[in-house]
Amino acid sequence: MEQVVEAHEELYGPSFECPEDMVCLTHEEWFDFVNEYEIDLTDEWAEMPQAEISDAQAVADFTWQVLFLSPWELAYIALPMSVLAFYGLSIYAIFKWLQKKFS
Numbered sequence: 001m002e003q004v005v006e007a008h009e010e011l012y013g014p015s016f017e018c019p020e021d022m023v024c025l026t027h028e029e030w031f032d033f034v035n036e037y038e039i040d041l042t043d044e045w046a047e048m049p050q051a052e053i054s055d056a057q058a059v060a061d062f063t064w065q066v067l068f069l070s071p072w073e074l075a076y077i078a079l080p081m082s083v084l085a086f087y088g089l090s091i092y093a094i095f096k097w098l099q100k101k102f103s
Helices: 002-012 027-047 055-067 071-101
Strands: none
Touching: none
C-alpha cells in the first residue's frame, strides 16, 4: 500500500484532493467494490435460465468434435466400429443367401 501512496504522491503531489464531480477510492475500497460487484454478477448469472441446445446445435458440436479427433482417437473408434459393421454385414449376407436359396 505504501508503494501506491508513493506513486500517487509522485504523480499528483502530496496535497491531492478529490474533485467534487469525481469519486475517489482508496485501494482497499476499490478492491472491496470490485469484489462485491463480481460476486453479485456471478449470482445473477447463476440464476439466469440456460437455453437448451437444439438438435442442429448438437449435431454441429458432434461434427466439430469428430473432425478434430487425433489419429489415435480415430483408430480407437474405428476398430470397434469396423468389427460391428463386419458382424452386421455378415448377418445381412446370410439372410440374403437364405432368402435367395428358399425363394
